[in-house]
Every structure is written in C-alpha cells, then in structure tokens.
Amino acid sequence: MKKIYLLITLFSMAQVDCNAQLLTPNSSVFTGAFYGDCVAADFNSDGIKEIIVSGALPGYDGHTALYVNQNGTYVPNTATAFTQIMYSAIGTGDINNDGHLDFAITGTRTDTNEQVFEIYYGNGDNTFTKATVDNIQATIYGAIEIVDFDKDGDMDILVNGMLDSGDKISTIYLQNGTTGTFTASPTALSGTYFSAVKVFDANADGWPDIMITGYTNAYVPETKFYLNQGNGQFAGHSSGLGNVYFSSIDTADINGDGHPDVLLSGMSDSFEPTLTVYLNNGSAHFTPTGASFMGTYYGSSRFVDYDNDGDLDILTLGSNADGDNKALFYRNNGAGEFTLDTENANLLTAVTMSRALVFDYDNDGDTDLFLMGYKENDVASATLYTNNSVQNCTPTYQYNADSNMITNMSFGSINNPSPFQSGTTPTYEDFSSISATVTKGQTYPIAVKGPSSSFPSDVMVYIDFNGNGNLNDAGEGFYIGQLAPANPANANTVTANITIPSTATNGTVKMRIIKNTNVAALSNPNAPNTITDPCDTTLRAGQTEDYTLTIENSTVCNQEPGQAIGDVGCVTFTYQGQTVTYATVRGADRNIWLQQNLGSPAVATSSTDANAFGDLFQWGRWDDGHQLRTATTATSPANNNPTGIGAGNANYFTSSPAWWNSNQLTDT
Structure with a gap:
C-alpha cells in the first residue's frame, strides 16, 4: 500500500x-447502560455476532445481558443467569481452548455491593457456564485483555483497574494449560483506573505488546508502553505517546505503511480533552500527526x-x-x-x-x-x-422484460448468452457466480446484445471499482450506447471499451448491466439516456444483470526475446496513459513484435478472429496510428497487415522472409 x-x-x-x-x-x-463495557462476538459459531452489554443503569443498579441476532433484530437471550454488574470490563477469547468463545468480566455486583471477577465458558450455543477464579483480583473502572502473552498455546488474562482497597493494578495472569488455573506474572506493570488497555504487536516481532493508559496511584494521567521480550516477559519502552485518563485506545494501519498506528483520546496531563492520531515507525515509536x-x-x-x-x-x-x-x-x-x-x-x-x-x-x-x-x-x-x-438494490421496471431482455453479454473472459422467453424472462438475473479477472490499466471491450421491441434501448454498465459496495461513485458508470429496435431473432449488439483504472481496488467487485427502453429516442436519436442510477426505480422495460469481476495489479515484465526466430519475451509499457504487458516474439525479419495490436484485448488465434483487427505493432516502430485500427473482422489480412497467427494454433508465422504483407519491411 x-x-x-x-x-x-x-x-x-x-x-x-x-x-x-x-x-x-x-x-x-x-437496555441502556453506562460506566461499563460491551463486546460483539460470535459465541455460537454461526457467522453472526452476538452482543453483551454490561454497566450501570440509571439509579446505579448493575446490568449484564446477552443479545442475539434474530433475522436482523437483536433480542435478549436469558438462557444464562449472568451476575448483574456495573463499573464493568469485559474480555473475550477461547480460554479453555474448546473451540467456543468465552468471556471474562469484572466489576461491582450490586446485589452484594462487592467486586467480582468471573469467567463464563461458552458452550457453543449461546449458553454459558460460570466459574469464579479466586486468585484473579477483581477491579472496577478498568479493562480486561485475553491474549496468549507467552505463546504457550493457552490464553492468559490481563486485568486492569481499581481494587476494592483503592489500589490500582495491571496484572497478567498466566494460565497453566487450559485448566482455568492462573498464576500472577512477576512482570510489574503500571496500575491505573479510568483507563484503557490495548494489546497489539507494535514492533512486528510476532509477540503481543501492551499499552496502558489511565489515572495512577499517584493521581496523575499516564500512558505506559511495554514490549514483549519474546518470552511473555515485558520491559518498559519510551513510545512517545501522550498521557491520558478517562481514555480510549484503538489501533489500525491508518497510513498504509504496514505498521499499526494509534488513535488515543482522553483527558491529558494538562487536563484538557484530547484526540490524537499517532503514527508508528515500525519500532513502537509513535509520532503525533499534528492533525487537530x-x-x-x-x-x-x-x-x-x-x-x-x-x-x-x-x-x-x-x-x-x-x-x-x-x-x-x-x-x-x-x-x-x-x-x-x-x-x-x-x-x-x-x-x-x-x-x-x-x-x-x-x-x-x-x-x-x-x-x-x-x-x-x-x-x-x-x-x-x-x-x-x-447497495443491496435491484432496479425496478414498469413493464416486464418481454422482447426487451439482454440475450448476450461479453466482457473479458465472460461470454454469457442468457435465454429469453416471453412471459417468463425476469427483469433481473443474478449472474454473480460468473466472473472475469481484469487487470488495472488494461482496456477491455464490452458487447451487450438484446432485442428492443418498439423503441431503442439504452445500455449502462456499472463497476464498483473502489469496492465499497456502491455502484454510483464517480467513474463507475459507463453509457455504452443505444440498441436500435429489433425483434429477438434479429437482436442488435452495442459495443464499447472500458478501461480498468489504475486506482481500482484489488479484489472481487460487482459489475451491473442495465438495459432500458427509451421512448423519446424513437423520434430523437439524441434523446438523453433514461438510466440515471444503478438502483433506478423509474425504468420502463428491459433487464438488469449482475456479474463479478476480480481486479488484479498489472504485471511488470521486461524480457527481450532470444535471437532465434520465434523466441518469445515480454514488455510492460505505458501507452496513452494505460500500463499494459504484452508478449513479444522475434520475427523472421529479426525485429521484435508485440503479440497483438494496442487496440485489441487479446492475441488473435486466426485471421478471422475478432481480435485480429489492425496491424501487429513492431516494438520501436513509429506511432503511425495503424496499431489502433478497429476494422471489423476480415476473412483475409488487409494491405500492410502482417501474416499474423497461424490458423488453428497460437504460434506466430515465422517462415516468411518478412512480416509485412508482400514482404514489405516498412508500413508506408
């Protein structure tokens, strides 16, 4: 990045x-709560996350509840009787290594007004078995992190916050196997409350490091950073991060350099609220961006x-x-x-x-x-x-698709004929299981075929180049033309070229084709396009089809062919703002030739191949415009065209004394 x-x-x-x-x-x-915590986790392994909420209710009663997703709506799940806790902190992880997520919680239970630390072992079905751990100290106004700090294969627990005595702690409890037995680590960490704790690998050594913020026993804001020494033991580290309490920490690679950066908010040591982005140099040294x-x-x-x-x-x-x-x-x-x-x-x-x-x-x-x-x-x-x-939308039409459907769409490696039957052809067809791989910077022809009963039809193409799920961002819509009226037996085809932007997002994206009749275009060929949006709900008659594209980076290849006739190589270059990679071949004239002309999307396999238009372009030859020729498919090469590709195979003809027709060595 x-x-x-x-x-x-x-x-x-x-x-x-x-x-x-x-x-x-x-x-x-x-149920609303404050002075508490919440987590979202998939406790029953169905791919949908549940929500746990814990904290103080108005009037300062404790509250802990599990909510499960039922068809998009969360409802309480009361199968497990949770202790009602406020001033709470929650951490999640598979503590007993049984494949089901568990959670640990600490805070004040209001029925007895005592601080508790509890582990709820998940049973995999949104029910839990509660366990108390006597040697883990309970805290309030703190945080819990569940991580394998010493990488011995079991989960350990870091507990931060204020004890019932008023002392503040940050203690790592190392688990002995997966027995639920924990031993306090001798590592001394700064004790805080009104705090936030974050565990992440800040220096890319593969070991989890610790960041702790909050109000200390000395009643001052503090931020401490501890680097894992590679054995679950930690050493203090000067990080450059500001001191805060009433704090929050988040981490992500915000500037794309591969290192986790920090978002830190809270009350500073000058007792002013702050919100700061810190950039990580890769060694856990952080610098504020200066953003306000x-x-x-x-x-x-x-x-x-x-x-x-x-x-x-x-x-x-x-x-x-x-x-x-x-x-x-x-x-x-x-x-x-x-x-x-x-x-x-x-x-x-x-x-x-x-x-x-x-x-x-x-x-x-x-x-x-x-x-x-x-x-x-x-x-x-x-x-x-x-x-x-x-956008999870489907365009809607006033009429059905009869005699106005899409009967074929080709783009890249996709060539999809779709059946048509009056009265049964739907206005929307989901062909998202059909995909093509495209390369940034490359230009691809698109062809859409279909009848148009009484009126011309507009055709729009939408491609989600930035992968954000929307098809109406700038540069993602293409008006490729208008289909003249025709019955299904004589359906017309509209063609255009689409270039994949060099800024497109790598990965799988949606491609949508929309066809819609244009009544005004029957008498006015210059009538405006009737398709205004990829989710258009005002369409008249036609059809919508969805496909999938996989966007990849262009390949850089620069290898000169050998000296023997027919030796192949490759070259990557930029032409008219687009970066392409073509195969090259050593011709019979000893010059280097590209595999195809710059106006075609692929290597021709015969002289009648639709990709055989134009001249094969000699690398280093002047730009005379012939390489962009877009003549229709011919049954024989035109003047000054090379012999081209052998019929029935993908090999270059190399037996002629020269590549140009009539043995010409120049294109004049």
Whole structure:
C-alpha cells in the first residue's frame, strides 16, 4: 500500500455535507447502560455476532445481558443467569481452548455491593457456564485483555483497574494449560483506573505488546508502553505517546505503511480533552500527526470505515472541554485528510461514559455501529446503527422484460448468452457466480446484445471499482450506447471499451448491466439516456444483470526475446496513459513484435478472429496510428497487415522472409 500522510482542516472550517445519510437506527431494543463495557462476538459459531452489554443503569443498579441476532433484530437471550454488574470490563477469547468463545468480566455486583471477577465458558450455543477464579483480583473502572502473552498455546488474562482497597493494578495472569488455573506474572506493570488497555504487536516481532493508559496511584494521567521480550516477559519502552485518563485506545494501519498506528483520546496531563492520531515507525515509536481534532474524554474513539470507501475514518464519543456530550465523525478523503461529517454524526446519539463497537452485524459488507452510554437527565442509551453504504438494490421496471431482455453479454473472459422467453424472462438475473479477472490499466471491450421491441434501448454498465459496495461513485458508470429496435431473432449488439483504472481496488467487485427502453429516442436519436442510477426505480422495460469481476495489479515484465526466430519475451509499457504487458516474439525479419495490436484485448488465434483487427505493432516502430485500427473482422489480412497467427494454433508465422504483407519491411 502507498504511504499517506495525515492532514486535517480545522473542524470549525471543514464541515462537509456528504449528501448521503449512511446510518439508520436498528429497531432492536437494548437496555441502556453506562460506566461499563460491551463486546460483539460470535459465541455460537454461526457467522453472526452476538452482543453483551454490561454497566450501570440509571439509579446505579448493575446490568449484564446477552443479545442475539434474530433475522436482523437483536433480542435478549436469558438462557444464562449472568451476575448483574456495573463499573464493568469485559474480555473475550477461547480460554479453555474448546473451540467456543468465552468471556471474562469484572466489576461491582450490586446485589452484594462487592467486586467480582468471573469467567463464563461458552458452550457453543449461546449458553454459558460460570466459574469464579479466586486468585484473579477483581477491579472496577478498568479493562480486561485475553491474549496468549507467552505463546504457550493457552490464553492468559490481563486485568486492569481499581481494587476494592483503592489500589490500582495491571496484572497478567498466566494460565497453566487450559485448566482455568492462573498464576500472577512477576512482570510489574503500571496500575491505573479510568483507563484503557490495548494489546497489539507494535514492533512486528510476532509477540503481543501492551499499552496502558489511565489515572495512577499517584493521581496523575499516564500512558505506559511495554514490549514483549519474546518470552511473555515485558520491559518498559519510551513510545512517545501522550498521557491520558478517562481514555480510549484503538489501533489500525491508518497510513498504509504496514505498521499499526494509534488513535488515543482522553483527558491529558494538562487536563484538557484530547484526540490524537499517532503514527508508528515500525519500532513502537509513535509520532503525533499534528492533525487537530475536537478532544473527548469519558468515551470511546474508533478507527472505522463508516463510508465504506476503503480508507479509515474516525468516530469519537464522550464529553468535550465544556462537558457537553459529543458524537463526531471525521471523514478520510483517501489522502489522509479529514473533514468533520456533521450530517452522519447528527444521526448518532451523543453519549458520555460510553463505549462503541464497530462490526458488520448483518454481514452485508459494511461496518455498523453499536453505541452505549449516558445521555442526560438520568437516561442511559444503547443503540445499534445499520450502515447503508452498501447497495443491496435491484432496479425496478414498469413493464416486464418481454422482447426487451439482454440475450448476450461479453466482457473479458465472460461470454454469457442468457435465454429469453416471453412471459417468463425476469427483469433481473443474478449472474454473480460468473466472473472475469481484469487487470488495472488494461482496456477491455464490452458487447451487450438484446432485442428492443418498439423503441431503442439504452445500455449502462456499472463497476464498483473502489469496492465499497456502491455502484454510483464517480467513474463507475459507463453509457455504452443505444440498441436500435429489433425483434429477438434479429437482436442488435452495442459495443464499447472500458478501461480498468489504475486506482481500482484489488479484489472481487460487482459489475451491473442495465438495459432500458427509451421512448423519446424513437423520434430523437439524441434523446438523453433514461438510466440515471444503478438502483433506478423509474425504468420502463428491459433487464438488469449482475456479474463479478476480480481486479488484479498489472504485471511488470521486461524480457527481450532470444535471437532465434520465434523466441518469445515480454514488455510492460505505458501507452496513452494505460500500463499494459504484452508478449513479444522475434520475427523472421529479426525485429521484435508485440503479440497483438494496442487496440485489441487479446492475441488473435486466426485471421478471422475478432481480435485480429489492425496491424501487429513492431516494438520501436513509429506511432503511425495503424496499431489502433478497429476494422471489423476480415476473412483475409488487409494491405500492410502482417501474416499474423497461424490458423488453428497460437504460434506466430515465422517462415516468411518478412512480416509485412508482400514482404514489405516498412508500413508506408
């Protein structure tokens, strides 16, 4: 990935109207809580995540509940009687190594007003078996991390927070096998509360490191970093990270250099709220970007691609310097520049003493949000927000597809004839199981065939080049032309060329073909295109087809053919702004020839192949325009065309004394 640098326009001047409200509250009803924690995890291994919420209710009663997803709506699951806890922290992991996720929780149980630490072992069916671990100290206002710190094959537990005595701890408890027996590690870590803890490999040595923030026993904000020494023991490390409490930590590679960076928020040691992005140099040395954000504390900050454009944005919750509740989005433009997105932030409930989860609860390819915390006036909130950035839509037509269907589509390696029968042909056909691999920078012809009963038909192609699930981003729609009226037996074909941008996202993306009748075009050939959107609901008559493309990087190859006639090589070059890689061959004239002309998408296999148009282009020959000739398929080569490809095989003819027709060595 390319390296980008983070910049931001001051939020007071950089409010952006995204022209798209991406989030809507889900209808699920959760019990609101604050001063607590929440997790999303797949406890029953069905590919859908459950949510655990724990914390204080208004009136300061404890609360712990499991919510399960039933057809997109979360409902409470009361199969296990959980201890009702507030001031809680939760960690998840397969503690007993049985293949099912477990969770550990600590905090104050309000029925006895005592601090507890409990492990709930998952049974794989959203039920749990509770176990108490006497030698793990219970805390409040802290954090739990479940990680195999010493890489001995079992999960260990880090517990942070304030003890019942008022002392603050951060202790690693090493598990002995998978027996549920734990021993405190002798490693001394900074004890904090009103804290956040993050475990990640900061220096790329394959071992988990530890970052701890919070208020210390000396009542000062602190951020400490500890590097794993390769044996589960840790040493303090000067990281360059600022001191905070009432804090939140998130990590991600924000600038694309392969190193996890840090998003840190909280109250600083100057007692001002802060929100800072720190870049990691790969050795766990962090440098603030200098970007200016509104600081928050008592909340939660996350890297999240909420607009699904492939780069990470920022969500922050909590209180600002005036003590007001805030929920803010900072949108990344892809170059590391952030603007405040008020339109989508205003859709969120601003909460303090809060937690945020970012995950795809409905498995539709975008990131949804779950926010919990304290609103105001003794009201707590917990809300799931559905992200609508991925389009799961089907265009709709006024009439059916009779005599206006798509009967063939070819693009790249796809050549898909689709059957047509009046009265039974659907207006939408899902051919997403049919795919083609395309290369960045390459140009591919597309051909769409189909009848058009009484009126011409417009044809649009949409390709999700940036892979964000939307087909209506800039540069993703192509009007490839208009089909003249014809019955199914004499259906016409419209053709065009589509270039895969060099900036396209690698991977699997959707391709959509839309055909729609254009009544006005019958009397006015210049009538405007009638297809306005990949999810158009105002179409008249026609058909929509979906396919799949796999986008790959172009291959760089520079190898000169040998001196023997017929030896092959390859060359990568840029022509008219597009990078291509072609095979080359040593011709009978001893010159080097490209495998195909620059206007064709593939090597011709015979003189009648549709890809045989134009001249084969001699590497180093002047640009005379012939290499771009787009003549229709001919039964024999035209003047100044080379002998070309042998019929029935893919070998170059090399027996002629020269490649040019009539033995000419120049193209004049």
